[in-house]
Amino acid sequence: MREEFALIDTTKSEKKKERYFTNDRILRWTSYVLTLFMVLLFLFPWLWVFSLGFKTRTEILSPTIVWLWKPTLANFHEVLIVKGYWKLIINSLIIAVSAVSLCIIIGVPTAYAFSRFPIPGKESWFYMILTFRMAPAVVLALPLYIIFARLGLLGTFPAPIIAHITFTLPFVIWLMRSFFDDIPKEIDAAAMTDGYTRTGAFIHAILPLVKSGIVAVTLFSIIFSWNEFLYGLILTSDATRPVASQIPSLIRPHGTLWGEVAALATVASLPVAILIFALQRSLVRGLSFGAVKG
Amino acid sequence: MKSRKYIWWWVSPAAILFLLIILVPFITALTYSFRAYSFTDSTAHGQFIGVENYRKLVFDSDFYNSFKVTFLYMIPAIVFQGALGLGMALLMAGAVRRARILIPIMLLPTLLTPVVIGLVGVLILNPDFGIVGQFLFRSGLIKEAVLGSTKLALPAIIAVDSYQWTPFVAVILTAGMLGLPKEPYEAAQVDGANKWQTFIRVTMPLLWPYLVVALLIRVIDAFRIFDIIWVMTRGGPGISTETVAVYAYRHTFRFWDLGYGSALIMVIFVFISILVEYLYKALQRWQSNGSAA
Numbered sequence: 014m015r016e017e018f019a020l021i022d023t024t025k026s027e028k029k030k031e032r033y034f035t036n037d038r039i040l041r042w043t044s045y046v047l048t049l050f051m052v053l054l055f056l057f058p059w060l061w062v063f064s065l066g067f068k069t070r071t072e073i074l075s076p077t078i079v080w081l082w083k084p085t086l087a088n089f090h091e092v093l094i095v096k097g098y099w100k101l102i103i104n105s106l107i108i109a110v111s112a113v114s115l116c117i118i119i120g121v122p123t124a125y126a127f128s129r130f131p132i133p134g135k136e137s138w139f140y141m142i143l144t145f146r147m148a149p150a151v152v153l154a155l156p157l158y159i160i161f162a163r164l165g166l167l168g169t170f171p172a173p174i175i176a177h178i179t180f181t182l183p184f185v186i187w188l189m190r191s192f193f194d195d196i197p198k199e200i201d202a203a204a205m206t207d208g209y210t211r212t213g214a215f216i217h218a219i220l221p222l223v224k225s226g227i228v229a230v231t232l233f234s235i236i237f238s239w240n241e242f243l244y245g246l247i248l249t250s251d252a253t254r255p256v257a258s259q260i261p262s263l264i265r266p267h268g269t270l271w272g273e274v275a276a277l278a279t280v281a282s283l284p285v286a287i288l289i290f291a292l293q294r295s296l297v298r299g300l301s302f303g304a305v306k307g
Numbered sequence: 308m309k310s311r312k313y314i315w316w317w318v319s320p321a322a323i324l325f326l327l328i329i330l331v332p333f334i335t336a337l338t339y340s341f342r343a344y345s346f347t348d349s350t351a352h353g354q355f356i357g358v359e360n361y362r363k364l365v366f367d368s369d370f371y372n373s374f375k376v377t378f379l380y381m382i383p384a385i386v387f388q389g390a391l392g393l394g395m396a397l398l399m400a401g402a403v404r405r406a407r408i409l410i411p412i413m414l415l416p417t418l419l420t421p422v423v424i425g426l427v428g429v430l431i432l433n434p435d436f437g438i439v440g441q442f443l444f445r446s447g448l449i450k451e452a453v454l455g456s457t458k459l460a461l462p463a464i465i466a467v468d469s470y471q472w473t474p475f476v477a478v479i480l481t482a483g484m485l486g487l488p489k490e491p492y493e494a495a496q497v498d499g500a501n502k503w504q505t506f507i508r509v510t511m512p513l514l515w516p517y518l519v520v521a522l523l524i525r526v527i528d529a530f531r532i533f534d535i536i537w538v539m540t541r542g543g544p545g546i547s548t549e550t551v552a553v554y555a556y557r558h559t560f561r562f563w564d565l566g567y568g569s570a571l572i573m574v575i576f577v578f579i580s581i582l583v584e585y586l587y588k589a590l591q592r593w594q595s596n597g598s599a600a
Contacts, residue, residue, distance in 0.1 A: 041401055044398050044399075044401050045401070045402050048409065051399070052412055052413060055413060055415070055416055055474060056415065058427050059415065059416065059419070059427060061431070061438055062426065062427045062431075073436055074436050076436075078436070078438060119321050119324060120321060122317050122318075122320075122321075123317065123320070123321035123322075125317070126317035126318045130313075130314045130317065131314075132314055139587075140587050142325075144576075144583045145329055147582075147586075148530075148575070148576055148579045149530055149531045149533060149551070149552040149555065149572075149575060149579070150533065150552075151533070151552055151555045151556050151559060151560075151568075151572060151575075152336075152555075152572045152575060152576050153329065153332050153333070153336075155336060155559045155560075155565060155568050155572055156332035156333065156336040156339070157328075157332050158565075159339065159565060160331070160332055175328050178324065178328055179328055179329050179332075182321065182325065186321065236418055239420065240419075240420040240421060240422075242420075242421065242422050242533070242534040243533060243534070243556070257420045257423075258422075260420075260423065260538075261422055261425075261426075261537060261538045264426070264429065271433075271436075274426065275426075275430070278422075278426050281420055281422075282420060282423050285418055285419055285420060286415060286419070289411045289414060289415060289418055290408075294407075296411060296414055296418075297410070297479060297482040300475060300478075300479070301521070301524070302524070302590070304520045304593065305479055305482050305483065305517060
């Protein structure tokens with residue numbers, strides 16, 4: 014086997030010696046360079062906005078764009094510490110972590126049941142779950158507002174947490190099912206012949222196999238919760254508002270402090286940017302609702 | 308009988324939660340859609356008024372405008388993102404095969420907080436210091452601020468939306484390309500097909516399901532888009548960028564007409580469920596074929 018490979022390799026390298034700049038090679042390298050250029054093009058606007066957070070007001074409003082400057086952390090200090098917006102970050106975390114952990118605990122066994130059991134009307138349920146996930150936020154925001162106002166929950170943490178469950182739970186069930194579907198049913202059967210109950214088989218044989226799937230679904234859900242804007246705006250008070258919902262109110266018709274807005278946006282984006290890299294292998298699947306398993 | 312009970316134990320927590328926090332609010336909205344209920348009008352305190360809210364909706368020209376704006380935004384956005392995404396995928400596939408790290412980098416705009424993406428649009432288009440806005444303004448290409456212009460605001464939103472979502476379409480298609488089987492290509496080579504013929508006859512039909520799923524998700528998203536528009540224009544100037552979701556928000560949480568707002572979200576919900584049914588069927592057909600795995 015190994016010799017065969019070696020053989021192929023030598024023939025290939027001999028070919029390379031013959032003509033280094035083949036059409037295919039030029040085409041391939043052109044595509045690499047263009048890809049790199051494209052990636053930079055998509056990163057540039059984002060990085061430029063970040064750069065504003067590190068500039069002074071005069072540098073931002075300068076009639077010619079300032080490319081080289083001495084970075085300042087004044088905007089970050091002003092918006093996070095002096096204005097106390099670091100609390101918004103904590104609020105975002107409280108909401109995301111509560112909503113997502115509850116949805117994982119409840120949603121993962123449900124997804125397993127959807128994957129394995131003959132639930133009556135399974136596909137209709139699934140279709141309904143997806144519909145609520147895909148509807149605009151305002152569809153549930155309005156009735157939730159009415160109900161929470163009656164219950165006196167407006168402005169408390171449970172309000173945005175419950176609202177975030179409405180889109181997180183469907184996502185967890187939907188995506189986890191696709192991970193469970195990938196695991197052959199024979200593994201459940203084998204575990205059960207080994208003496209495990211259904212629950213035992215689920216916990217000891219199946220869960221370890223979908224560990225990476227659970228991590229991916231968790232991180233995805235945290236990103237979606239962190240990014241959410243509307244529920245966080247209307248169901249909360251100043252004390253419980255998450256960071257994403259606060260940013261638009263900082264943009265005013267006149268006299269917006271752009272440096273501070275950019276600084277807050279930078280802080281709000283960083284966790285997402287980090288989580289994306291942790292998610293690398295499951296990004297495509299998560300974004301396509303499990304349809305594409307690339 | 309026993310096994311049925313067993314299933315119930317597995318799904319009951321989620322079913323109860325679903326019932327309490329999704330179905331109950333939904334039914335609340337349904338009942339409110341037949342009532343007069345407004346925070347700004349003291350005579351509308353929740354009394355039953357039949358289909359009056361729906362009648363009002365049918366005769367509201369702003370409502371039709373919001374659908375028109377949604378389609379005016381959706382169609383160019385999807386055509387553009389589909390075409391550019393396909394081009395980008397063709398370009399990227401080779402590089403991505405070698406460096407998977409390109410996928411998360413490309414998807415940064417897609418997954419970043421939409422509010423921040425909207426802010427990127429606002430800042431870049433700012434006529435005083437925005438990197439694009441300043442150029443457009445100085446060079447005399449435009450006379451007014453982009454986001455303050457009834458003609459340019461919607462194209463600007465489409466551009467920012469494309470900035471966010473073209474990478475998504477491209478990455479889905481790239482993932483599709485990397486998973487394509489080799490045999491059809493070998494057959495095409497044997498048959499003496501050139502590159503263009505191979506692309507049209509082999510690559511495109513195989514990629515088609517990926518493109519359909521990516522674009523269907525975008526179609527449904529068009530009815531969800533809110534954050535970016537709210538940050539960039541709040542539906543303005545006038546109602547020139549007021550999509551369905553923005554219109555619904557304005558009537559509920561700005562005008563506080565909750566009865567009318569409830570009727571409105573019922574109509575939107577029916578519309579979405581039809582679209583989702585199409586998406587769902589496409590996904591199912593595809594999963595049963597197994598070509599997506």
